[in-house]
Amino acid sequence: xxxARDQQHLASKTIPTIDRCSSIDRENHTVVAxxxxxxxxxxxxxxYFALIAFEAGGVLRLLLLLLASxxxxxxxxxxxxxxxxxxxxxxxxxxxxxxxxxSVARAVLPKFYAHDLHVETWRVFSSCGKRCVxxxxxxxxxxxxxxxxxxxxxxxxxxxxxxxxxxxxxxxGKPSHEVANYIQRTIAATLSFECTNFTxxxxxxxxxxxxxxxxxxxxxxxxxxxGC
Numbered sequence: 001x002x003x004a005r006d007q008q009h010l011a012s013k014t015i016p017t018i019d020r021c022s023s024i025d026r027e028n029h030t031v032v033a034x035x036x037x038x039x040x041x042x043x044x045x046x047x048y049f050a051l052i053a054f055e056a057g058g059v060l061r062l063l064l065l066l067l068a069s070x071x072x073x074x075x076x077x078x079x080x081x082x083x084x085x086x087x088x089x090x091x092x093x094x095x096x097x098x099x100x101x102x103s104v105a106r107a108v109l110p111k112f113y114a115h116d117l118h119v120e121t122w123r124v125f126s127s128c129g130k131r132c133v134x135x136x137x138x139x140x141x142x143x144x145x146x147x148x149x150x151x152x153x154x155x156x157x158x159x160x161x162x163x164x165x166x167x168x169x170x171x172x173g174k175p176s177h178e179v180a181n182y183i184q185r186t187i188a189a190t191l192s193f194e195c196t197n198f199t200x201x202x203x204x205x206x207x208x209x210x211x212x213x214x215x216x217x218x219x220x221x222x223x224x225x226x227g228c
Contacts, residue, residue: 018120023127030130035142039125039150040116045085045137046072048109049092052141055108056100057092065091085136089158093138098162101140110145126151 037043046069054062068091076084093101125131132154133146139157146152 018118018124021124023123026124026127027129029128030132031125031128032132032134033121033125035133035135035137035146039118039121039133040113041118042116046088048112048137048141049088051108051112052101052104053092055104056096061092082136085158089138089160093160098140101160102144105141106144106148109141110149113142113145114149122150132156 033039036045050062050065053065065088068087072084072087072091074084075087131150131152133142133150133152133156135142135155135157137157138160139155140160142157143155146155
């Protein structure tokens with residue numbers, strides 16, 4: 001009897017499901033919600049990554065994302081959720097212009113997000129005065145929808161690092177090898193790899209056994225043979 005009474009007491013203390021939450025007189029309340037599986041019915045962000053890949057990067061970028069998706073799935077479900085999301089983010093956004101990403105995030109994604117919006121969650125979320133959303137998705141990808149359509153005050157998501165203007169070949173006037181080295185270091189840090197201090201000459205010497213410098217052969221002067 002005592003054990004049954006304890007179980008009933010614990011059951012009464014559990015957090016109610018979203019359909020049992022009240023949405024009345026919550027103007028002074030603060031709500032913190034996850035995006036995938038809470039604000040949205042779907043738990044997978046892959047369709048939205050695919051939309052951005054196609055709209056901003058074209059068919060080839062979408063194909064690259066599809067090829068990388070099995071790797072992301074294995075990492076997400078069996079090793080690390082964070083690693084799986086990072087593979088999707090890297091494959092989708094690497095090399096894209098920020099302006100292209102922002103354009104798709106404002107013009108294309110909102111109607112798809114709105115179609116997947118969880119009605120009961122939105123009822124409670126919209127009734128609160130202060131609204132915060134947490135997501136593993138890139139902030140630049142979801143912020144236009146969450147702030148402009150759902151009225152979120154704070155959006156906390158993954159930040160995408162862009163190439164500084166002074167480290168570009170065009171605007172910054174940097175040599176191409178400096179830009180390539182910077183990108184290599186950034187990618188290595190993202191994937192938790194360690195960059196070596198090998199220069200290109202060191203790598204060439206290790207592979208080819210020389211510095212790649214072609215030594216000019218000495219010219220042999222031709223001698224004239226006088227006939228008798």
